Amino acid sequence: MAYTAPLQDMQFVLKELAGLEQLATLPGCEEATPDVADAILEEAGKFAAGVLEPINRLGDCEGAQWSDKVVTLPAEFRTAYRQFVDNGWNAFDHSPEFGGQGLPRLVSAAVREMWKSANHSFALCPMLTGGAIEALELCGSQALKEKYLPKMVSGEWTGTMNITESQAGSDLAAIRSRAEPQADGSYRVFGQKIFITHGEHDMAGNIIHLVLARTPTAPAGVKGLSLFVVPKFLVNDDGSLGARNDAWCVSIEHKLGIHASPTCVMSFGDHGGGIGELVGQENEGLKYMFIMMNSARYAVGLEGLGLAEAAYQKARDYAKERVQSRAIEGSAASVAIIQHPDIRRMLMLMKSQTEAMRALAYVVAAAHDAAFHHPDAEERKRNLAFVDLMIPVVKGWLTETGNQIAYLGVQVHGGMGFIEETGAAQFMRDARITTIYEGTTGIQANDLIGRKIAREGGATLKIVIAMMRATQAELAAVSDADCQAIAAALATGIDAVVQAGDHIVGLYGANVREVAVGAVPFLRLMGIVSGGWMMARAALVAQLKVGAGETASFYPNKRKTARFFAEHVLNEAPGLVREITVGGASALALEEDAF
Amino acid sequence: MKVLVAVKRVIDYNVKVRVKADQSGVELANVKMAMNPFDEIAVEEAVRLKEAGIATEVVAISCGATHCQEQLRTALALGADRAILVETDAAQTENLQSLAVAKLLKAVCDKEQPQLVILGKQAIDDDANQTGQMLAALLGWPQATFASKVVVADGKTTVTREIDGGLETLSIRLPAVVTTDLRLNEPRYATLPNIMKAKKKPMDVLKSAELGVDIAPRLATLKVVEPAKRQAGIKVADVAELVAKLKNEAKVI
Numbered sequence: 001m002a003y004t005a006p007l008q009d010m011q012f013v014l015k016e017l018a019g020l021e022q023l024a025t026l027p028g029c030e031e032a033t034p035d036v037a038d039a040i041l042e043e044a045g046k047f048a049a050g051v052l053e054p055i056n057r058l059g060d061c062e063g064a065q066w067s068d069k070v071v072t073l074p075a076e077f078r079t080a081y082r083q084f085v086d087n088g089w090n091a092f093d094h095s096p097e098f099g100g101q102g103l104p105r106l107v108s109a110a111v112r113e114m115w116k117s118a119n120h121s122f123a124l125c126p127m128l129t130g131g132a133i134e135a136l137e138l139c140g141s142q143a144l145k146e147k148y149l150p151k152m153v154s155g156e157w158t159g160t161m162n163i164t165e166s167q168a169g170s171d172l173a174a175i176r177s178r179a180e181p182q183a184d185g186s187y188r189v190f191g192q193k194i195f196i197t198h199g200e201h202d203m204a205g206n207i208i209h210l211v212l213a214r215t216p217t218a219p220a221g222v223k224g225l226s227l228f229v230v231p232k233f234l235v236n237d238d239g240s241l242g243a244r245n246d247a248w249c250v251s252i253e254h255k256l257g258i259h260a261s262p263t264c265v266m267s268f269g270d271h272g273g274g275i276g277e278l279v280g281q282e283n284e285g286l287k288y289m290f291i292m293m294n295s296a297r298y299a300v301g302l303e304g305l306g307l308a309e310a311a312y313q314k315a316r317d318y319a320k321e322r323v324q325s326r327a328i329e330g331s332a333a334s335v336a337i338i339q340h341p342d343i344r345r346m347l348m349l350m351k352s353q354t355e356a357m358r359a360l361a362y363v364v365a366a367a368h369d370a371a372f373h374h375p376d377a378e379e380r381k382r383n384l385a386f387v388d389l390m391i392p393v394v395k396g397w398l399t400e401t402g403n404q405i406a407y408l409g410v411q412v413h414g415g416m417g418f419i420e421e422t423g424a425a426q427f428m429r430d431a432r433i434t435t436i437y438e439g440t441t442g443i444q445a446n447d448l449i450g451r452k453i454a455r456e457g458g459a460t461l462k463i464v465i466a467m468m469r470a471t472q473a474e475l476a477a478v479s480d481a482d483c484q485a486i487a488a489a490l491a492t493g494i495d496a497v498v499q500a501g502d503h504i505v506g507l508y509g510a511n512v513r514e515v516a517v518g519a520v521p522f523l524r525l526m527g528i529v530s531g532g533w534m535m536a537r538a539a540l541v542a543q544l545k546v547g548a549g550e551t552a553s554f555y556p557n558k559r560k561t562a563r564f565f566a567e568h569v570l571n572e573a574p575g576l577v578r579e580i581t582v583g584g585a586s587a588l589a590l591e592e593d594a595f
Numbered sequence: 596m597k598v599l600v601a602v603k604r605v606i607d608y609n610v611k612v613r614v615k616a617d618q619s620g621v622e623l624a625n626v627k628m629a630m631n632p633f634d635e636i637a638v639e640e641a642v643r644l645k646e647a648g649i650a651t652e653v654v655a656i657s658c659g660a661t662h663c664q665e666q667l668r669t670a671l672a673l674g675a676d677r678a679i680l681v682e683t684d685a686a687q688t689e690n691l692q693s694l695a696v697a698k699l700l701k702a703v704c705d706k707e708q709p710q711l712v713i714l715g716k717q718a719i720d721d722d723a724n725q726t727g728q729m730l731a732a733l734l735g736w737p738q739a740t741f742a743s744k745v746v747v748a749d750g751k752t753t754v755t756r757e758i759d760g761g762l763e764t765l766s767i768r769l770p771a772v773v774t775t776d777l778r779l780n781e782p783r784y785a786t787l788p789n790i791m792k793a794k795k796k797p798m799d800v801l802k803s804a805e806l807g808v809d810i811a812p813r814l815a816t817l818k819v820v821e822p823a824k825r826q827a828g829i830k831v832a833d834v835a836e837l838v839a840k841l842k843n844e845a846k847v848i
Contacts, residue, residue, distance in 0.1 A: 004609055007627070036794055039668055043785045050784065088787035101787060552625035 003053045003118050003310055005045030008554055010110045011038065013359050016541045017534060018106055018366040026373040029104045037107050044111045047087065051080050052118035059121050059260030060426050064201065066252045071200040071262045077122060081155075081203040089115075090126050090155030094133055098149035104373070109302060109365035113358070116306025120430045121260035123306075125158055125198045127299050131292050132159025132210050139227065139280040139288045147235055148208055158204045161296075162193040162211040162230075162266055163289065170443055172286065173221040177213035177268065179228055179276060188273025189213055189230050192250075192265065195437070199264030200232075200249030207232040209247055211268065211276065212285050225285035228276035230268060246274040257429035293438070294391050298364070300438045301394035304402025304431065305357045311409030311427040312350040318413055318424075319343050337412075345568070346412050350405045352565040355558075356531030357398045359538060364390045385460040389452045390530070396444035396520075397527025399434035406431040445519035448526065453501065454508035454515075461501050468494050468533045475536050478543055482563040489566035490536050493529040496573035500525055500580045514584025521583075525576040532570040535562035596747070596769075598641040598650045599709040600675065601700060602657045603631040604666045605720040618818040620689075621720075630666040633715025635673075636775040639782040640745055641713050642674035649747050652676050654707060658699045660688045664798060671793035672785035678798045679703060687803065687810060695810035697729035702806035704734055709770065711752065716741050716774040727774035737767035741776040 014020040015034060024033045055076040062074045084090060093108040094100025115123035133152050136145055151157040168174035177191025189211055193199075200207065209230045218224030234242035246269055253263040268274035280288060319338035327335050337343045364387055371383035406428040410417035417424045435441045453461050472494060476487040500522050507515050539562040542555040606612055606621070607629040613622045630638075644650035655670035657663040658681040667678035681699045683691055704712060717724035731738035739754035743762070746753045747769070756763045757776045785793075803810060831837045841848045 031791065033794075035668075036791065038665075039672065039790050039793065040787070042669070043672065043787075043790055047784050083784070086786070087784055088789075092787060101791065554625070 003049050003313055005041065005048055005114045005117075006309060006313075007041055007045055009355060009358060010041060010113070010362075012538070012541075012554070012558070013362045014106060014110060017359050017537055018362040020106060020366075023104060023106055023366055023369055026370065027375060028102065028373045029369060031102070032104050032107050037110075040103075040107060041110055041114075044089070044114050047084075047089065048114035048118035051083055052115060052122055055080055055122070056119040057423055057426065059119065060257075060430075061259075063259035064252055064262035066249065066262070069200070069248045069250065070202070071249055071252060071264065072202050073260060073262070077260060078203050080122065081125065084122075084126070085155035090129065091153050094130070094153045095137060095149075098137075098145065098153045100153045104369040105365040106362060106369055109362050112299065112302050113306045113309065113361075116303045117310040118306075119260075120303060120307060121258045123303070124258065124261040125201070125203065126155065127296075128161060128197050129155065129157075129159040130299070131161055131296050132208055134295055135161075135210055135227065135288055135292045136229070136279065138291050139284075140229075141280075144229060144277060144279065147239075148229065148231075151206070151239075152208060156204060157206040157208055158198060158201070159208045160196055160199050160210065160266075161292070162196055162199070162209050162268075164193060164195045165191065166194055170440065172212070172225065172289070175212055175214065175225060177211065179211075179213040179215050179226060179278075180273065181215065187215075187228055187276045187278060188269065189228055189247075189276040190269030190273055192267050194265050195253070196249075196264040196266045197261055197437075199262065199266045200252075201262055205233075206235070206241060209266065209274075210279065211274075212289065213276075215282050218283055222286045224283055225289075226282045227279040227285040227288050229279055230274045230276040234275060246271045256432050257426070258433060294387070296438045297391050297395040297444070298361075298368075300434055301391075301396075301398040302361060303434045304398035304400070305354065305361055306402075307427050307431045307434070308350065308354040308357060308398075308402040308405040311406040311424065311431075312347070312354050314424055314427070315350060315409040315412035316347055318416070318422075319347060322414075324414075337414075343412055346408045348561070348564045349568060350408050350412075352535070352561045353401050353405060353531065353569060355538070355561060356535050356565055356569075357401060359534035360390070360527075360530050361394055361398060363534065364394055382463075386464065389448075389460045389464065392444035392448040392452065393523060393526045393530060395438065396435075396441045396448070396523045397531070399431070400441055400524065401527065402434060403428070403431045441520055441523065445523040446516060448523050449504050449508070449515065449519045454505055458501050458505045461497075464530075465494060465498060465501075468497075468529070471533055471536050471540070475540055478540070480543060480559075482559045483539055483543060485563050486532075486536050486539050486566040489570045490529075490532050493525075493532050493570045493573040496525060496577040497529050500577050503581045511584070513588060517584040517587040518580030521576045521579045525573060525580065528569050528572060528576075532566060535565045538562055596644075596650050596711065597652045597654065597707065597709040598644055599700075599704065599707060599712045600634070600637045600641045600653060600655050600670065601696075601712065601714040601726070602634045602638065602655050602663075602666050602670050603715070603718045603720075604628050604657065604659055604663045605631045605718050608632060608719060614819050614821050618820060620816065620819050628662070628665070630669050631715050631718045631720075633717060633719070633775055633777075635715075635782040636777070636779050637713040637715050638670045638673050638675060639780045640742075640773075640775060641711075642783075643780065644711075644745075644747060645674065645676075650711075654679060654709070656681065656700065656703055658696050658803070659683055659691060660685065661800075664800075667798060668793050669785070671796045671798075672790045673783065674789065675796075677796055679707075680798065680800045681803050681806065682800050683803045683810070690812045690816075691810065692812050692814055693723045693725035694729055694813055695808075696726050697733055698808040698810060699803060699806060700726070700730050701733040702808050703801075704730075711747065711769060712736075712772045713745075714772070714774045716776055727772050731772040734770075734772070736770050736772055738772040738774075739765045739767055740774040742773050743776050743778040745773060745779065 065072045091100045096102040179187040179189045211228045236242045249264040250267045251265045367383040367386045374380045410424045413424045416422045472490045539559045542558040545555045607627040641653045653675045655675040656679045714727040741757045742754045744755035753766045
């Protein structure tokens, strides 16, 4: 069977862990009552399974085609995009002021997970449009917003982020694109940008490029970057499309995955200059980028989750169907491979980590909503600090684990997994980019230990640790063997985070190089302990439900899955701590020419 | 013209159905439920009639427990204007048979006076294929079942029916009852704005007792069992043995 949205687990996380009901009482979130959320998830699940998933493999095989500066996507993608827009999905979480539905991030997290599970390539287009919308909304003038946002919110036009240049990847200070002010207040933009997702395609009437460039008087480095809107077609005052702007796709990349998401080399100003308008103030571009970056990084984290879920479903279905070998303890006939203990272990690794990732991602989304909608300023501040700390964890841990899960998905299939027609390999290839774009795992981890922990002396981390300890204590008081085992593993995990956190805060100033060696292991530690914390909360809820007479197998299964996570994933914590606290020196011991 | 569409809550077609341990029926506890797919086609047809300017109002109706409101909300999200739930109590819902539903629908038709009632030809749970026919008989209205095309004009509806030998076209006067076959249309996906609006559309809840009809079951289910497991195959030595087995054991030639 093809992809089916995991509605039961999604609804469990939304209601029992992320507090959908309380969220719907916040100003601006009133529409998102649990019954409406259920209806939305149900219908979004149908759209993902019925429209987006069936063209996923076709997109992989046919891919985007470039010819003479024009990019063509498979016709099925154009049709599906039209339907996506017509059915209002693009406007999901955008501002009602410009035609959006204004639904909270929490509900949109679940819906976006479905798009990403069903068709990662397709989902990238609305994701980038969403980033561009957010940038314009937060930083653009009212005139710019009115000119561009309504059609971007509806999805009639799409958006892009033009940041990277060949010499400026992770290092934005090296950006060279320039913008020359004109007498009429506009700018002419010149330069070449690479890795521009959906920079050119034929699914929408116009493409609104947001471009980072330097004005002639700009200071060097990141402090001299400004943000410009450069549309593919100029937009007349009456909103109609005008002349073709000097912004062209001069080639697209040949990639390992996401074949139906064109990755463009964009050339601005080969024919006199791309006409652009300044967003906000000159030289404030980097600040605006950072505002968007949290959303973009979060969204990529969801890709890790979406692909993990898709890979899990495929592997699970195959394991139930594929009959091969007798049971290890002996059986009359050959059995479905799901009966073999190692297949079972792999499926549990896939299932338990996907559920933990989902819980963490949605809880962070709910905190994001509270950070912007809660009437109490202290609550907003507290939630924002939690989100800021967790963004690199969501991005880094979900994508790294998503890759591991897609890898396991291939493994469960055996030889068939290596065959493209099976479809398991596509998840693995598509997932591979997620740990790289929007900041590699290394960049996320440095952000986590530096900006998010060391810079504030670990203040927010301490608050989160206290929250974890409270859950742990609650669970330890339950006299159930599963709960006891989870509580014990969580206690060890929390101790590991405390020890590693103290090490990072203590040594960051004195020996940042050795501390930074432990950055990625620390990100993983934060991921598995936060995931373990979420699974512990889930086990507690499950325990209460069973106690209250709930008969659904979902609840005992959730508790058992949480125990597996504790014993197979959370148990890595002590090893990671050693890596973080002791392993810095040996990683840096060799001279450069020994490599 | 008012169109009434009947909607049944059934086990989602993706779910693997399990028989209860006591063989009294199928397991419904904690199972994902959905709108009967044939009823989705019925809703779609009614909404298209409205979009074509032929129908003025589309009313979705369901009979059963409170939970059926979920399926009615789906019908509203797909374009129905309002909904009616004829609510039955737990014991009645457990064994609500086609005749009982037809009687409840008739009682509602008497109040609502629709010109056209569209139902799925059957529900994917019990596959009874009776409710539409019984309703037409109770109302004394003409019926056209297994519709693959419906045209409404001049107080009549011309319905193309899928029958064993091919297609049959009937012209029947309104008011009438039509039941849908698979090829009638392809139901749309609900749009996000319509999902949001569905919550605000009116939903009336009637207690089945208020309608004054006898909905007691007329059929007793003796037991429900899983389909027989497929037997292992055997190898035959030659064609002669195959023919002999087909003739004597399988008795198919």
